[in-house]
Amino acid sequence: MTTYTLSFANLAVPGTGSNAGNTDTVSGQFTIDFTNNKVLASSLTIDGVDALSAVGGSGGNIGTFSDNEDGTYNVGMTNLGSDYNFVMYFTGQNPTALGRIIYQSANGRSFDTGATSSNYYAPNNDLPAASAVACFCSGTHILTTRGNIPVEALAVGDLVVTASGATRPIRWLGHREIDCRNASAKIRPVRISAYALGPDRPARDLLVSPDHALCFDILGDALVPAGALVNGATITQPEMDRVSYWHVELEGHDILLAENQPAESYIDTGNRAFFVESDVVSFGAEAVARTHAGFCRPFHASGPLVEALRAQLRARAEALGWTLDETPALDLHLLVDGVRIEPIVRGSACRFQIPAGAREARLASSIARPVDVGQSDPRELGVCVSSLTLCDGFGADRQIDLSDPRLDHCGFHALEEGARRWTSAQTILPAEYLRDWPDGAFLRVELCGPPVARWIAPASRETLARQPFTIAMAKPSQPLEPTV
Missing domain, CATH: 2.170.16.10 (Hedgehog/Intein (Hint) domain)
Structure with missing residues (x-):
């Protein structure tokens, strides 16, 4: 289990009017539950480190903390009043300093608290989500x-x-x-x-x-x-x-x-x-x-x-020879417990066989970002799905509701008009669906929408690589001759 020790002090978030509601996303491997009314407080232990937390405000506060199953967690706060502070105290580590804390709400608004955290600890293999690191x-x-x-x-x-x-x-x-x-x-x-x-x-x-x-x-x-x-x-x-x-x-x-x-x-x-x-x-x-x-x-x-x-x-x-291609190059496949499974394709439908006892299934594909080809959409998009159906091959079918909120946290992008969803590079099928089919199943994926244009690399970039270019870069003076 990853150890995180955080202290967020006096993180007043502006712009939360009377009886406001927000959902702020933070990173870290921990869970917490707020249960009290006025000053929400709870205690928990992370790898033997005790922790206390509290949320205060002028409203009748209600708070919840939910696991997104993708390394992030949502803290939902309602009835926060005209202002509030989110305070989390952890003990057991030496105090250090971290930079500004920025919360992003579910509707896309970002709140720069202008505050700093202390008592922060993360192990060597984790990057602090609250800090921009230039390296x-x-x-x-x-x-x-x-x-x-x-x-x-x-x-x-x-x-x-x-x-x-x-x-x-x-x-x-x-x-x-x-x-x-x-x-x-x-x-x-x-x-x-x-x-x-x-x-x-x-x-x-x-x-x-x-x-x-x-x-x-x-x-x-x-x-x-x-x-x-x-x-x-x-x-x-x-x-x-x-x-x-x-x-x-x-x-x-x-x-x-x-x-x-x-x-x-x-x-x-x-x-x-x-x-x-x-x-x-x-x-x-x-x-x-x-x-x-x-x-x-x-x-x-x-x-x-x-x-x-x-x-x-x-x-x-x-x-340099890069060209745009708008033909499908999906590389759509299923990763079941790490094993790649290829689809049987008929028109816009792809069918995968999920073996018995499967614990995890990831729908994987190539990805593209519309913003890279001049559009405004910055998302990493895989394939556009209009339906997902599980069946046993003997007439028992179960269509997965694309509006199921569990899909929000499994690598699917938000539900769009026309009841369709885009996948990301690797989209996880909620484990509950697999448990309902212990003897194995077929997953049928119906695709829709145009593919996202993508760049195709040149066979060789050496020919044009040294041609003059119009961007005036910041140029150094004559560098010093290397000395031994």
């Missing part, structure tokens, strides 16, 4: 006065060469290993393919965390997080089991050269405790005072500048 992946080459050095081979005091051509000593290094299996797009690293941003930019494939900002010169230098540039072609978020994230901190925020691509150095936004080396250095800055104003360049996560950059990167992908 390089192991193997990334950083330009130093000794040449291009893998980030994991750097040491405090090494001299890096910045995008301006200056040399600056490394002040601090931090790293952490992350379990990426079944991780969300907020955690999985972004791969910027070689030449995706211009000739020799990057010189090799560059892998960074989604929040790591790259530097571009468009109407002046600007920082844009890698996650905002994912296009499904030259910039992707590949599946991987584990990754080691690394930070490189200088005396101030600056622009490093990673695989010849300008990219930000570490700036402390309250997440230093996330790293293994967190007990080595503590510079004591207040998390609430850390804003993008402390960045060395203007920061843009969205807006016209980012959209213009995305359009130019799409043009670059097409120049």
Whole structure:
């Protein structure tokens, strides 16, 4: 069982009018039940660590905590009054600091509490969901006065060469290993393919965390997080089991050269405790005072500048030989207890045989994001399903209601007009359905809707890779000659 120890103090959420109701999603392997009226309180134990929690407000509070079965949990609060605080106290770990806590409600509204948490602990294989972490992946080459050095081979005091051509000593290094299996797009690293941003930019494939900002010169230098540039072609978020994230901190925020691509150095936004080396250095800055104003360049996560950059990167992908294909390439299959089962296909219907005693069935397929081909939908979409039916082959059928709320937490996207649902890369069939068919069953999947356009890779990217490109990147001065 994963251990989490959290303390959220005075997390007043704005915008909750009288008798408001919200559903906030948080990550972590724990369950909790609020039962009292005015001040909801409960106690629980996580791996031997005692915990107390409370929710207070001016209304007649009612709260519930439910498991989504996908690594996230929903806390539902009703009758919260005009304002409320969500306070959770855990004991048993040394206090550290974490950054801002942002809640996102079920209707898509985000609430930045402006508050910080304390007493936070997560094991080496988990990324704190409340913190944006900007890191390089192991193997990334950083330009130093000794040449291009893998980030994991750097040491405090090494001299890096910045995008301006200056040399600056490394002040601090931090790293952490992350379990990426079944991780969300907020955690999985972004791969910027070689030449995706211009000739020799990057010189090799560059892998960074989604929040790591790259530097571009468009109407002046600007920082844009890698996650905002994912296009499904030259910039992707590949599946991987584990990754080691690394930070490189200088005396101030600056622009490093990673695989010849300008990219930000570490700036402390309250997440230093996330790293293994967190007990080595503590510079004591207040998390609430850390804003993008402390960045060395203007920061843009969205807006016209980012959209213009995305359009130019799409043009670059097409120049490199990437093409759009709108024909189905579903690779639709069923994973039953880890064993792949191929479908029998007739028209738009696919039928899978589920063996007796099956405990888990995942409907898997290729995925695509409409946003990567110029649409506004950012979801990762698999196939569009109009019906799901289980049968035993002897006339006993059971149609799965696509409005079943259990599907909301099993990898299905929300029910759409016309009683259809999109799957994600791996959509889990609720276990209750399998238990009703202990001797095995057939699963019939009826598909509908047009396929999502996807990018097709060129046979070779070398021919056009070094052609001039119109994006004016943040260019370094002449780098220093490597010294031995």
